[in-house]
Amino acid sequence: MTASAPSSDRPTSPTPDPRRELGAALRRWAAGGAGSIGVVRVLDRHGFGTVESGQLLAGTADGETAGLLYLGALDDAAVPLASAAAGLPQTRAAHVAESAALQAGLACAGGATLLGHPLPAALAEALGAALEEARPAALLSTVDGAAALVLTGPDLEEAHGTLEDGPPGLDAEAARVARELLRRGATVTERRTVGDTEVLVDLWVPVPSVLVVGSGAIGEALLAQAALLGWAGRAVTELDEARAAVQAFTEADVVVLLDHAPRFDAMLVDGIRRGRGFLGALGSRRTQAARRERLLRAGLTEEELATVHGPVGLDLGARTPAETAVSIVAEVIAARSGRAAQALGASEGKIGG
Structure with a gap:
């Protein structure tokens, strides 16, 4: 039959x-x-x-x-x-x-x-x-x-x-x-x-899991892009949820902070001290500078702050939420593979993983 x-x-x-x-x-x-x-x-x-x-x-x-x-x-x-x-x-x-x-x-x-x-x-x-x-x-x-x-x-x-x-x-x-x-x-x-x-x-290494902290069109596009890659993904909007997730991070996990509220600095501190996974934060250069000053006052070092990818994403000229999501996952892939992000035509290294 x-x-x-x-x-x-x-x-x-x-x-x-x-x-x-x-x-x-x-x-x-x-x-x-x-x-x-x-x-x-x-x-x-x-x-x-x-x-x-x-x-x-x-x-x-x-x-x-x-x-x-x-x-x-x-x-x-x-x-x-x-x-x-x-x-x-x-x-x-x-x-x-x-x-x-x-x-x-x-x-x-x-x-x-x-x-x-x-x-x-x-x-x-x-x-x-x-x-x-x-x-x-x-x-x-x-x-x-x-x-x-x-x-x-x-x-x-x-x-x-x-x-x-x-x-x-x-x-x-x-x-x-x-x-x-x-x-x-x-x-x-x-x-x-x-x-x-x-x-x-x-x-x-297990398939990455993407945690989007915050809401909006970029977060929705990022979760859609993660799904296209076969990655797990979810969004949270509460600090306690975000901190609990980061405390359980493995090397394969990714967090992208969309919310600019200072209370989410605590989650970044957790992630930096946990020392695992990919930590990314969206925001203008002014937002990044203000966050950086707060984290320095909280006792983090310049070396520790350098582990946060912010503004997160590669410089692809992204304009839309979907293009921004592509730039973010592209940086994640480059970081996971230990590659510098550049055009293949400008590279003399091995193509592919």
Whole structure:
């Protein structure tokens, strides 16, 4: 029987979160007695256009897989590698022609070096739990896949496994690098030289949550823009609500203060001292200057005040509420990725995350 399309008066099921589904699979395999699970990660790539960081495919020795690499365009190489990697680390080259890339939904052709390596059951359980429960997590390995370390928790304070087949102190230094990346508040895949060891880092950060403090057309446009990006968002107008939300902030969270009332200075003080997330404040330069003087009198330092993005937003020449919302989320994205906001044509760096 052919299923009918959902009608407008019948709610549709929410789209499953692929990261949570991957986490559930890792936990299921670990609990089922799999001694080791194969994971496939992107060691190097060229082409493909802009693609998400944190790509991960996992599989068991008997051929079951979960996760996705580049919308499935690399499956011919990645799927058998996931099974083989449960027993032995190895790399494999994968190339995707233009027609196949476009068919998969990528922007253009490309190639990648894939790293497949075992992930012991205890590490798979730890990583799977963090992914399934939408908590920050990092998977680090030597670039040959011989050793792996999983970090979980709000500040990546929980360590599972070790990289220390290499030099002593490598785990601590690699964890420091991962926590430094966490402060950007964005999911990343990077190769880093840690001491004398090259390490592949995949860091997963939960989707941002935007808190708009205040009301009006700009706030409505900002929440609409956040929804378009797949970010959670809500608006509050009371100080107690705003302070409670900021006290619970993670690195992924964003607050944009629209209300110019001095009473909301207390929320900014909370956010600055909490030291997490993106703090932005709208307002004219006169409003910003008056707020700055009040915060200095409240005991904040110039260095602390520099952590507030104000006036929030990139200088795009925005005139309408919708354009202002674009400028604000653009600054959030730039800050989360650690990039200077400039035209791509003026940049010589890597395009995309």
